[in-house]
Amino acid sequence: MGKASGRHDFEWVYNDQPHTSRRKEILAKYPQIKSLMGPDPQLKWVVSGMVLTQLLACYLVQDLSWKWIFFWAYAFGGCINHSLTLAIHDISHNVAFGNKLAKWNRWFAMWANLPIGLPYSSAFKKYHIDHHRYLGGDQLDVDIPTDIEGWFFCTPARKLVWIILQPFFYALRPLLVNPKPVSLLEIQNAVVQLTVDLIIYHLWGLKPIVYLIAGSILGMGLHPISGHFIAEHYMFLKGHETYSYYGALNLLTFNVGYHMEHHDFPSIPGSKLPQVKQIAAEYYDSLPQHTSWSRVLWDFVFDDSIGPYARIKRKYKLSKQE
Numbered sequence: 001m002g003k004a005s006g007r008h009d010f011e012w013v014y015n016d017q018p019h020t021s022r023r024k025e026i027l028a029k030y031p032q033i034k035s036l037m038g039p040d041p042q043l044k045w046v047v048s049g050m051v052l053t054q055l056l057a058c059y060l061v062q063d064l065s066w067k068w069i070f071f072w073a074y075a076f077g078g079c080i081n082h083s084l085t086l087a088i089h090d091i092s093h094n095v096a097f098g099n100k101l102a103k104w105n106r107w108f109a110m111w112a113n114l115p116i117g118l119p120y121s122s123a124f125k126k127y128h129i130d131h132h133r134y135l136g137g138d139q140l141d142v143d144i145p146t147d148i149e150g151w152f153f154c155t156p157a158r159k160l161v162w163i164i165l166q167p168f169f170y171a172l173r174p175l176l177v178n179p180k181p182v183s184l185l186e187i188q189n190a191v192v193q194l195t196v197d198l199i200i201y202h203l204w205g206l207k208p209i210v211y212l213i214a215g216s217i218l219g220m221g222l223h224p225i226s227g228h229f230i231a232e233h234y235m236f237l238k239g240h241e242t243y244s245y246y247g248a249l250n251l252l253t254f255n256v257g258y259h260m261e262h263h264d265f266p267s268i269p270g271s272k273l274p275q276v277k278q279i280a281a282e283y284y285d286s287l288p289q290h291t292s293w294s295r296v297l298w299d300f301v302f303d304d305s306i307g308p309y310a311r312i313k314r315k316y317k318l319s320k321q322e
Contacts, residue, residue: 007305007309007310009150010144010309010312010313011235011310011313012312013313014314014315016314019263022264026280026283029280030280032279033265033280036265036272036275037265038098038267038269040271040272043090043095043096044096046087047091050084050087050112050115051111051112053080054080054115055114057208058200059208061207061211062204062205066207069211070218073212073219074214074219076215077115077214078216078218078219078220079219079223080115080215081117081216082216082219082220082225083252083253083254084112084115084116085116085120085124085220088113088121090270091105092124092125092128093267093269095269095270096108099267106185110122110189114192115212117193117213118193119193123174126183127174130178132263132266135233135242136241136311136312137314137315138314139177139178142174143233144311144313145311146176149162149169150308150309153307154307154308156302163221163226163300163301164221165221166226167217167221170220197209224293225252225253227292227294227297228256228257228293231243232256233311234300234310235306235310235311235312236290236299236306236310237288240288243259243260243290244258244259244260244277244284245291246277246289247292254270254271255271255273258270258274260284260289
């Protein structure tokens, strides 16, 4: 468990991300894909059902012992809350109500945020734009681990700790790598979240709050669903920076596994990404893909060639920043 990873730096490249050119090529060949862009009318109902399910769970867990609070937080609440973070990911692309109702998407994301227990949706939106626009960008894409993470979390035991602590790295890394001013929407997000947390505490006590927040932390740490964090962009094969996964867990994660397709067409809702793959199959079938997110976690921990440093990075000219 003590052998260090073989990588000592990121994989630096000097070409643009592949998604831009592939998008143009696919649209030229299959212009009908444009019809898939736009809002998903079912998303608001699915997300609302999940939020209400978690609010019902808050009522049900109020009298449970602490060991069962944490058990259900991991086994049930963690799955729903992780899924809701991926709904927020989809909503950040305005696929709940469309681009013409952008503010509705921001407020609906706050509704989806409520079971997570901590304000998240508005901050995620402003950084996720950069992740798409500047994929792998040094000091721009905060999805990339820091040098300290790559240097320290280099043995199997330390990489396991890094996976467990992933929610904290995702929350704190933007503040260190690319800090941005706090927006009015983030303040609103925090006020709405704190208000609902206080209402839940007043109605049912502390245990439902712990259930929600623990579910978010546990569900985004060492959890089968959290394998998607590593599966999406860690370089399992040299030169390949984005990977798709087409397995059953997509049913719980708004098809985030169709990640190659998502980066090619971020304005297409997750529910329609399988149609992209079906229409343009020759562009995706031959690309490297993952078959198991649990296997991704296992390989990340025990494969010496994979670790936080196993990411492609590139420099973007400052003139491209907005």
